[in-house]
Amino acid sequence: MNAPHASHPPLSSLWSTDPGTALRVGRGFRLTDVDPSSTPGFDGKKKHAEAELADGADELSELQERLFAASTGGATDAVLLVLQAMDTAGKGGIVRHVVGAVDPQGVDHYAFKKPTKEELSHDFLWRVESRVPSAGRIGVFDRSHYEDVLIGRVRELAPADEIERRYGAINDFEQTLVERGTRIVKVMLQISSDEQKSRLTERLERPDKYWKYNPGDVDERELWPHYQDAYQIVFDRTSTSLAPWHVVPANHKWFARLAVQRLLIDALRGIDPQWPAPEYDIAVEQARLAAT
């Protein structure tokens, strides 16, 4: 087998630590220890990150095409990116600038909103299960089943014992997904409270940003410490070896985008999707085609 990505060096020398390692939530992780303005593992500046992001877009795009092609030959691999964050942390920018580099035909993006009445009448995982990516695709969950243990916990939207039950249910669900061939990349973008204030302030100052502001954002902001606690519990209970969390400091958008791109590329490199062998006889088809 040829080395499929020989033209791509594994990582530039600006990464002193592999981003998967530098950002991964392991035993003893404390969210309060994360500096939202830091750039763990990356020693470059904005201009370096932007240059790497552009290079990475080509690799990500090629890997996605291979992933899709491989699925036409029967491979069951898929990738699911789960994005969670406080408002304004930059989920939208990740989708636009990282996922946006990939052929839209290969991506399933879904933004989970407040559950509908029908969705609420089912188990919390019901609406999520129907949105998981099929073989060959990159799924993007913009918010996810984790809302049910984040806002769900902070605002007591379900009884305490039901909230408790959900952590285990999530782990079981994700384990099933992984066993079916889906690599799950779980990302929490961490901004500081001051940075959120500044971004919300900007939305109230620019007529082209007004529509992004929602008075409810301030209601949630007032519960900031409670959300941080709820995230800590999420990390403690659902950062598993099969589907670990990554906390990405996101005060610098350029770092967050580069880091998430790298996590996606690593997931795809791990799959190492191959162009499938033809399911037809090439010589026969060449002859048929030549006769037309």
Place this chain on the structure above:
Amino acid sequence: MNAPHASHPPLSSLWSTDPGTALRVGRGFRLTDVDPSSTPGFDGKKKHAEAELADGADELSELQERLFAASTGGATDAVLLVLQAMDTAGKGGIVRHVVGAVDPQGVDHYAFKKPTKEELSHDFLWRVESRVPSAGRIGVFDRSHYEDVLIGRVRELAPADEIERRYGAINDFEQTLVERGTRIVKVMLQISSDEQKSRLTERLERPDKYWKYNPGDVDERELWPHYQDAYQIVFDRTSTSLAPWHVVPANHKWFARLAVQRLLIDALRGIDPQWPAPEYDIAVEQARLAAT
């Protein structure tokens, strides 16, 4: 009201005729008169087209964001791009290189395949109706309800009187969509039979293209004149003033991409989406935010 696109000249001087006009299927149109290697209305070469495509990507992206933003303020406008073509004509490239420039959060791409048993048990429009874009979104139909009068006609997949009924049903359906606020951009990419042969040949020569080849492609190719006739009937019966067809010569991929981008930009300019006014009191929200 400000001129929203003052920074974008209407069209570069390389277009002698507006692409919407140059490519539109009007009365007396004959598909056989179209030269698939021509570039109607455009006097530039590949390098000019590629430069214009890059500029247009920025405008398309901005217009899409405005379209989406306007919908959050109650606007009902949407855009639906319908792509039809013979195999290898470049639908995929349009999605990747034209639609791909737009934020994936604002695009609903759907590739219609051979209908399932459940879909076949409904009217032919049933599966299409559930896929139309909601307000603020750009929908892309990669193949569409037109398959039901193209392969449907050529391969006699339905009784003749049912095929006849469908043209009127399509016009009624599209009229309803337009009345709800959806601009429909219908595009047929026209390649020559020789060009298709060369592109299929390439797929049989390159291991990274094998997966794109399907022996059924040659079966359809053998019916080329029948498909051309079926397209002619589609144009005669469904190129309406509300939802006209555009035939885009596509032997030059660079021209087809530029032309489709222009048609999309024109549709969005026609909507002229505006940033919505805030639905909250800015001063009140600034004070609430400042107090946090």
